[in-house]
Amino acid sequence: MKIRFAKYKDLKKIIGIYNQAIIAGNATGDTKEINIKDRKDWFNEHNSDKYPIYVMEFNDTMIGWGSISPYRKGREGFKETAEISYYLDYNYHGQGYGKKLIEYMIADCKRLGIKNLLAMLLEINKKSCSILEEFGFSKWGFMPDVVNIKGKRCGHLIYGRKIYSDDEKNASIHPNNRASADGAKSTHKGL
Ligand SMILES: CC(C)(COP(=O)(O)OP(=O)(O)OC[C@H]1O[C@@H](n2cnc3c(N)ncnc32)[C@H](O)[C@@H]1OP(=O)(O)O)[C@@H](O)C(=O)NCCC(=O)NCCS
Numbered sequence: 001m002k003i004r005f006a007k008y009k010d011l012k013k014i015i016g017i018y019n020q021a022i023i024a025g026n027a028t029g030d031t032k033e034i035n036i037k038d039r040k041d042w043f044n045e046h047n048s049d050k051y052p053i054y055v056m057e058f059n060d061t062m063i064g065w066g067s068i069s070p071y072r073k074g075r076e077g078f079k080e081t082a083e084i085s086y087y088l089d090y091n092y093h094g095q096g097y098g099k100k101l102i103e104y105m106i107a108d109c110k111r112l113g114i115k116n117l118l119a120m121l122l123e124i125n126k127k128s129c130s131i132l133e134e135f136g137f138s139k140w141g142f143m144p145d146v147v148n149i150k151g152k153r154c155g156h157l158i159y160g161r162k163i164y165s166d167d168e169k170n171a172s173i174h175p176n177n178r179a180s181a182d183g184a185k186s187t188h189k190g191l
Contacts, residue, residue: 001097003104006053006065011036011043013062014055020090026124027087029147029156045073050112051082056101064088064097066105071118080115102135109163117163122147123155137161 006014015034021027022034046053046067056064066086072078084105088098109117119137121128141158 001100002057003054003101004057005048006043006046006055008043010053010055010062010065011039014043014053014065015039017062017065017087017089021087024090025149026122027128029122029149031149045070052108052112054101054105054108056088056097058092058097062089063092064101066101068105068109068112068114068117080113081118082109082112082114082116083118083120085119099131099134102131106135106161106163110165114163117161119159121157121159122149123157129157129159132159132161135161 015036015038018028018030018039019033022030022032025031043053045051046069051068051070053065053067055062056066064087066084069083069085070078071081071083084102086098086101086105088101106117117137118140119128119132121132123142137159138161139157140160143156145153146156147154
């Protein structure tokens with residue numbers, strides 16, 4: 001298993017995996033399958049220095065992808081805050097790959113200068129909520145019944161966690177958040 005930055009030629013497969021989640025109906029607010037044209041700008045707005053798209057490969061086949069994207073794009077005050085997204089090929093769910101991808105992305109946040117990592121997810125996405133909590137995220141926001149997927153309404157959750165630099169951790173400057181900072185509930189060390 002390998003994780004690397006995405007190249008433009010990966011976009012077709014990235015979209016294929018995302019479309020699986022659209023069809024599943026519990027992981028994204030998109031309700032109609034998308035194509036390369038829909039995601040070209042999105043792809044080009046990402047870069048490995050600040051807002052990467054990562055792909056996960058198994059035996060040279062892409063089995064998942066994740067992105068770190070701007071939150072409130074273009075607003076300077078939010079430059080230390082970013083949004084994580086991740087999608088795994090449904091043929092590879094439940095084998096630990098998703099957690100490995102998320103762990104890798106969180107670990108890269110210090111390099112990217114991110115101090116607050118957000119995940120936006122549908123209230124019905126219990127699996128993702130549980131994984132995020134395991135990685136030290138907690139519920140930072142909730143918007144009731146704002147999502148309508150083919151007639152079924154649900155809430156939208158904002159999960160968040162702090163990413164502390166080694167200096168901040170050592171100085172314990174955020175005592176109330178130490179548990180989250182250290183991923184205390186997580187078995188995934190080295191984040
Ligand atoms: C979220 C996702 C990436 C996880 O990947 P995965 O490889 O299937 O997950 P893993 O096998 O690494 O871990 C699954 C964990 O969730 C837990 N889980 C599974 N179903 C669950 C459920 N219904 N409720 C709570 N926890 C659940 C498992 O017990 C497991 O935890 P464990 O290792 O402690 O047993 C993948 O399911 C996915 O692509 N989902 C669709 C896209 C999505 O929801 N993205 C989030 C929006 S940004």
